Amino acid sequence: DARVTQTPRHKVTEMGQEVTMRCQPILGHNTVFWYRQTMMQGLELLAYFRNRAPLDDSGMPKDRFSAEMPDATLATLKIQPSEPRDSAVYFCASGLVLGGTTEAFFGQGTRLTVV
Amino acid sequence: AQSVTQLGSHVSVSEGALVLLRCNYSSSVPPYLFWYVQYPNQGLQLLLKYTSAATLVKGINGFEAEFKKSETSFHLTKPSAHMSDAAEYFCAVSRGGSNYKLTFGKGTLLTVNP
Numbered sequence: 686d687a688r689v690t691q692t693p694r695h696k697v698t699e700m701g702q703e704v705t706m707r708c709q710p711i712l713g714h715n716t717v718f719w720y721r722q723t724m725m726q727g728l729e730l731l732a733y734f735r736n737r738a739p740l741d742d743s744g745m746p747k748d749r750f751s752a753e754m755p756d757a758t759l760a761t762l763k764i765q766p767s768e769p770r771d772s773a774v775y776f777c778a779s780g781l782v783l784g785g786t787t788e789a790f791f792g793q794g795t796r797l798t799v800v
Numbered sequence: 801a802q803s804v805t806q807l808g809s810h811v812s813v814s815e816g817a818l819v820l821l822r823c824n825y826s827s828s829v830p831p832y833l834f835w836y837v838q839y840p841n842q843g844l845q846l847l848l849k850y851t852s853a854a855t856l857v858k859g860i861n862g863f864e865a866e867f868k869k870s871e872t873s874f875h876l877t878k879p880s881a882h883m884s885d886a887a888e889y890f891c892a893v894s895r896g897g898s899n900y901k902l903t904f905g906k907g908t909l910l911t912v913n914p
Contacts, residue, residue, distance in 0.1 A: 790846075
């Protein structure tokens with residue numbers, strides 16, 4: 686049963702610490718998304734990649750957030766330094782896009798709490 | 801630019817009643833449209849999608865949605881609500897093409913009363 690895997694599921698950290706969230710997309714998918722979900726803002730697209738190359742990261746605060754795909758099986762989202770306002774659920778999703786469109790398959794999310 | 805507006809952040813229905821969740825879209829090109837469901841502490845799961853084929857789209861769990869270009873709408877319906885349908889529902893739009901980008905609405909929380 687193919688699924689997107691995110692680790693860790695929960696993370697509590699102190700303000701100022703570095704946080705790294707990891708995502709294993711579904712094998713064969715060529716597009717990876719990072720979303721952030723909060724009560725106030727809903728689902729916000731932070732960044733997305735096609736064939737490991739960043740296509741759009743305009744939703745990400747550049748001074749503290751970074752997203753990478755070291756290889757096709759791993760996507761990372763890093764926050765350094767973390768702040769209490771970064772507390773949210775971070776979702777990774779993957780999909781196979783071949784000129785048209787397709788649905789995105791979501792992971793279970795990483796619930797981040799910054800104290 | 802593309803966007804979706806979900807009318808009603810919270811909808812409450814009785815078990816067995818019709819479910820109607822509203823979504824209007826804005827897109828400069830023919831859109832691809834999606835409905836997702838999110839159960840507590842879970843990720844989002846695709847219910848159904850419209851990709852310019854049939855305007856009436858059937859999805860999982862008895863849900864369906866109708867694409868109406870003249871009304872720029874893609875409302876989600878289910879004839880008879882079950883308790884297990886209680887969840888948050890998200891409408892999403894994409895333009896498709898090489899710069900595929902999925903934009904979500906704010907979500908509608910569905911409550912089903914016994």
